[in-house]
Amino acid sequence: MTNQYTPPKVWTMDSESGGQWASINRPDSGARHEKTLAVGANPLQLHSLATPNGQKVTIMLEELLALGVKEAEYDAYLINIGEGDQFSSGFVDINPNSKIPALSDHSSDTPIRVFESGAILLYLAEKFGHLLPKDLVTRTETMNWLFWLQGSAPYLGGGFGHFYAYAPEKYEYPINRFTMETKRQLDVLDKRLANNQYLGGSEYSIADIATWPWYGNVVLNTVYEAAEFLDAASYTNVMRWAKEIEQRPTVQRGRIVNRVWGEEWEQLAERHSAADIDAVLSKKP
Incomplete structure (x- = not known):
C-alpha cells in the first residue's frame, strides 16, 4: 500500500478525513447549536x-x-445526520452521544430518555411485554444474539461499509480486513440459522429486529451494493431468514419511516399516525 502514514506522537485534527460523512466528524462531543425538539401528541x-x-x-x-x-x-x-441535526441541544439532551435513534417516553409525568438502539429495543420489549421470550433459556439466547449484533455491526458498518462504499479512496488493506470480518460474521449467522428459524430459536424477537436491518439489508443488496462482492447468495440460511423477515408487513412499514431517499413509495420523513405510512405505501407500483 502506498502513501504510508507515520502517526505523530500526539494526534490533532488538522483537516477533514474526507468521505461522505467527513463534515460532521469531530473529536469532541456535545451540542453545536441550540434547537428545541418537537413533541407530538403520541x-x-x-x-x-x-x-x-x-x-x-x-x-x-x-x-x-x-x-x-x-x-x-x-x-x-x-434527524438529518448529514446536516448535523444530531448535534442540536435538544437531541443531545436525549442522547449525549449524538447518534440516532433517540427515544423519549412521555407516557408518565417525567419523560424517560432512551438512547442506543439495542437499549431502545430492550426497553420497549420489557415495557410492553412482547418480542422477548419469557423463559430464562430462550430469553438468554435471544439476548446473546442482541448483544452479538450490537458488538458486531460496527465492523460491518463503520468498517466494511465505510471503506468499501463511503471512503474517498479505496485501499486494499482496510477493505480486505473488514471484508474478512464481515464474511466471518455472515458465517456465524448462517450456521446459527441452519437449525433455527430465528436467531433466538423458533420465536421472532428483538434479536431479529436488531440484526435484519444490518445483515438482512446487506445480503438483499439494499445497502452498500456489495452482495455480489461478499458472495451473499452462498449464505443460504441467512438469505432465507432475510427474505422471510423482509416480507413481514411490519418490516415493510417500519423501514420507510424517517427515510428521505429511494423510491417515492418508500420515503416518509415524519410519521405521526398509521395513516402516514398507509399513504406512502399506497404509491407502491
Missing part, C-alpha cells in the same frame, strides 16, 4: 433516520402496534 417520541440503526426501532414499534399495543403509538421526527 406517548413515544422518536428522533431518527432510516439507517439500519434507525430501522430497528421503527420496525419494533410497528410490530408492537400490529400486536395491538396502542400505547406504542409514536411520532417519528427526522
Whole structure:
C-alpha cells in the first residue's frame, strides 16, 4: 500500500478525513447549536433516520402496534445526520452521544430518555411485554444474539461499509480486513440459522429486529451494493431468514419511516399516525 502514514506522537485534527460523512466528524462531543425538539401528541417520541440503526426501532414499534399495543403509538421526527441535526441541544439532551435513534417516553409525568438502539429495543420489549421470550433459556439466547449484533455491526458498518462504499479512496488493506470480518460474521449467522428459524430459536424477537436491518439489508443488496462482492447468495440460511423477515408487513412499514431517499413509495420523513405510512405505501407500483 502506498502513501504510508507515520502517526505523530500526539494526534490533532488538522483537516477533514474526507468521505461522505467527513463534515460532521469531530473529536469532541456535545451540542453545536441550540434547537428545541418537537413533541407530538403520541406517548413515544422518536428522533431518527432510516439507517439500519434507525430501522430497528421503527420496525419494533410497528410490530408492537400490529400486536395491538396502542400505547406504542409514536411520532417519528427526522434527524438529518448529514446536516448535523444530531448535534442540536435538544437531541443531545436525549442522547449525549449524538447518534440516532433517540427515544423519549412521555407516557408518565417525567419523560424517560432512551438512547442506543439495542437499549431502545430492550426497553420497549420489557415495557410492553412482547418480542422477548419469557423463559430464562430462550430469553438468554435471544439476548446473546442482541448483544452479538450490537458488538458486531460496527465492523460491518463503520468498517466494511465505510471503506468499501463511503471512503474517498479505496485501499486494499482496510477493505480486505473488514471484508474478512464481515464474511466471518455472515458465517456465524448462517450456521446459527441452519437449525433455527430465528436467531433466538423458533420465536421472532428483538434479536431479529436488531440484526435484519444490518445483515438482512446487506445480503438483499439494499445497502452498500456489495452482495455480489461478499458472495451473499452462498449464505443460504441467512438469505432465507432475510427474505422471510423482509416480507413481514411490519418490516415493510417500519423501514420507510424517517427515510428521505429511494423510491417515492418508500420515503416518509415524519410519521405521526398509521395513516402516514398507509399513504406512502399506497404509491407502491
